[in-house]
Amino acid sequence: MIVDTLAIVGTGLIGGSFSLALKQAGAVRTVLGVGRNPARLTVARELGLIDRAVDWAGAGQADCILLALPVGETEVVLKNLAPHLKAGAIVTDAGSTKANVVAAARAALGARAADFVPGHPIAGSEQSGPGAARADLYQGKKVVLTPQADTRADALATVRALWEAAGAQVETLDAAQHDRVFAAVSHLPHLAAFALVDELAQRADGDTFFRFAASGFRDFTRIAGSAPDMWRDIALANREAVLAELDAYVAALQSLRQAVAGEDADALLKLFSRARSARERWLAP
Amino acid sequence: MIVDTLAIVGTGLIGGSFSLALKQAGAVRTVLGVGRNPARLTVARELGLIDRAVDWAGAGQADCILLALPVGETEVVLKNLAPHLKAGAIVTDAGSTKANVVAAARAALGARAADFVPGHPIAGSEQSGPGAARADLYQGKKVVLTPQADTRADALATVRALWEAAGAQVETLDAAQHDRVFAAVSHLPHLAAFALVDELAQRADGDTFFRFAASGFRDFTRIAGSAPDMWRDIALANREAVLAELDAYVAALQSLRQAVAGEDADALLKLFSRARSARERWLAP
Numbered sequence: 206m207i208v209d210t211l212a213i214v215g216t217g218l219i220g221g222s223f224s225l226a227l228k229q230a231g232a233v234r235t236v237l238g239v240g241r242n243p244a245r246l247t248v249a250r251e252l253g254l255i256d257r258a259v260d261w262a263g264a265g266q267a268d269c270i271l272l273a274l275p276v277g278e279t280e281v282v283l284k285n286l287a288p289h290l291k292a293g294a295i296v297t298d299a300g301s302t303k304a305n306v307v308a309a310a311r312a313a314l315g316a317r318a319a320d321f322v323p324g325h326p327i328a329g330s331e332q333s334g335p336g337a338a339r340a341d342l343y344q345g346k347k348v349v350l351t352p353q354a355d356t357r358a359d360a361l362a363t364v365r366a367l368w369e370a371a372g373a374q375v376e377t378l379d380a381a382q383h384d385r386v387f388a389a390v391s392h393l394p395h396l397a398a399f400a401l402v403d404e405l406a407q408r409a410d411g412d413t414f415f416r417f418a419a420s421g422f423r424d425f426t427r428i429a430g431s432a433p434d435m436w437r438d439i440a441l442a443n444r445e446a447v448l449a450e451l452d453a454y455v456a457a458l459q460s461l462r463q464a465v466a467g468e469d470a471d472a473l474l475k476l477f478s479r480a481r482s483a484r485e486r487w488l489a490p
Numbered sequence: 491m492i493v494d495t496l497a498i499v500g501t502g503l504i505g506g507s508f509s510l511a512l513k514q515a516g517a518v519r520t521v522l523g524v525g526r527n528p529a530r531l532t533v534a535r536e537l538g539l540i541d542r543a544v545d546w547a548g549a550g551q552a553d554c555i556l557l558a559l560p561v562g563e564t565e566v567v568l569k570n571l572a573p574h575l576k577a578g579a580i581v582t583d584a585g586s587t588k589a590n591v592v593a594a595a596r597a598a599l600g601a602r603a604a605d606f607v608p609g610h611p612i613a614g615s616e617q618s619g620p621g622a623a624r625a626d627l628y629q630g631k632k633v634v635l636t637p638q639a640d641t642r643a644d645a646l647a648t649v650r651a652l653w654e655a656a657g658a659q660v661e662t663l664d665a666a667q668h669d670r671v672f673a674a675v676s677h678l679p680h681l682a683a684f685a686l687v688d689e690l691a692q693r694a695d696g697d698t699f700f701r702f703a704a705s706g707f708r709d710f711t712r713i714a715g716s717a718p719d720m721w722r723d724i725a726l727a728n729r730e731a732v733l734a735e736l737d738a739y740v741a742a743l744q745s746l747r748q749a750v751a752g753e754d755a756d757a758l759l760k761l762f763s764r765a766r767s768a769r770e771r772w773l774a775p
Contacts, residue, residue: 390700
């Protein structure tokens with residue numbers, strides 16, 4: 206047992222899977238659920254993701270509270286929670302951006318911001334909602350924590366232990382570096398996939414294109430099935446880094462365009478070969 | 491039995507899978523292999539993809555000859571084959587672009603171009619080579635044939651029957667329309683994936699980025715593992731349509747950039763929601 210009582214704000218794929226994994230590992234005794242949508246909380250209880258639904262006052266009595274929500278909601282949720290936090294309670298989150306979440310925690314929690322451990326599990330799916338939750342979602346996956354200078358050491362240790370109990374490998378990064386890295390390897394690909402699908406869908410003869418799209422297209426655009434509100438929040442929360450990545454990507458596409466327009470077979474072969482090798486190195490064990 | 495003897499020029503994933511599927515279906519008796527690389531032909535024979543290796547003169551005696559090669563090699567191969575083609579022999583191909591292949595067939599085959607049936611199986615994998623071939627590669631997949639006004643009707647019927655015996659659904663399209671459609675749903679995504687991986691790999695701190703890349707990145711870039719020479723040829727062979735798609739994609743990314751820069755939450759939510767819905771409609775049975 207790592208903590209007696211865990212509260213989950215947002216009982217969807219991420220929060221629900223955290224709960225299932227910790228229950229299975231015997232790392233928590235009781236899991237409470239908080240959310241605006243009573244029907245969703247009922248489903249979460251029926252699926253065994255939470256033991257019972259509580260209000261903010263109830264959640265504040267938990268030993269650890271995980272926020273698993275679109276990152277744009279962080280500050281409002283922490284403000285709701287702040288007056289009710291019991292002494293020693295730890296708050297953490299699972300948001301895909303970290304600098305804005307750290308700022309939200311400072312604004313909402315004041316001195317209690319030292320009890321907040323910013324986190325980001327690198328796991329997910331284009332599926333969402335309580336029905337998508339599964340106990341093994343974090344097995345072998347990375348979780349990045351971005352503790353601040355004043356983050357309580359024992360709060361950090363507890364959050365680390367919880368993620369490890371859920372099967373994850375925990376790493377720490379500076380929050381700004383986290384945001385730059387994930388702008389490149391996650392946020393940009395999501396935006397690029399959404400843009401590609403939407404561009405085709407907007408065409409008058411879009412159906413003809415989709416009719417012949419196959420497995421390459423399916424995999425390239427899998428992440429365009431992700432939750433729109435979550436990705437709106439990420440794009441805005443990590444705006445500067447996302448814009449820099451969009452610019453770098455457009456520049457890369459323009460340079461590729463130049464090689465195609467100039468029929469530069471050698472440049473194309475080099476670019477494609479470098480990319481394939483880099484990807485193979487990345488995938489190699 | 492649809493044809494007695496089939497010859498495959500290029501005994502890799504595409505040609506080898508065609509052979510395995512037709513042998514399994516009892517649609518061919520003998521499969522001959524042609525290629526520049528003797529070691530590869532030996533592997534193909536050992537794997538049962540071909541019965542024996544032959545030269546151009548031997549291949550010309552087959553009832554049907556499939557070209558399964560990077561499209562840039564089409565004209566040279568057809569010129570090698572042309573003097574040896576027996577009366578009634580049918581030639582077909584599996585290239586990802588069609589207008590350039592049709593032009594190559596006219597240039598190389600002259601009057602015998604009526605015996606050429608341009609084809610494109612919409613199946614594949616980022617894997618390549620004889621070892622990747624499998625009998626079920628085409629099961630349930632689309633194959634697009636782009637017959638010309640003068641294509642021999644019985645040659646078209648035979649090629650259609652072969653692909654159907656291999657498990658595929660055959661459709662016909664105008665060659666130019668084929669190239670426009672596949673520029674959008676296949677060629678552009680491949681180029682976009684290659685460009686993304688290469689852009690990251692070129693960075694001095696590229697390793698840090700790859701270290702945190704996860705399943706979304708893996709799927710988005712799966713097609714960047716494809717054969718570089720094949721994709722160089724496709725980009726050049728379908729240059730005009732590929733450039734038009736690159737321009738449309740860059741414009742879509744610029745418009746998305748504007749929404750992020752202007753913090754237009756509503757526009758982002760609408761774009762992401764439209765994309766997700768379009769993809770769901772596409773995937774729905």
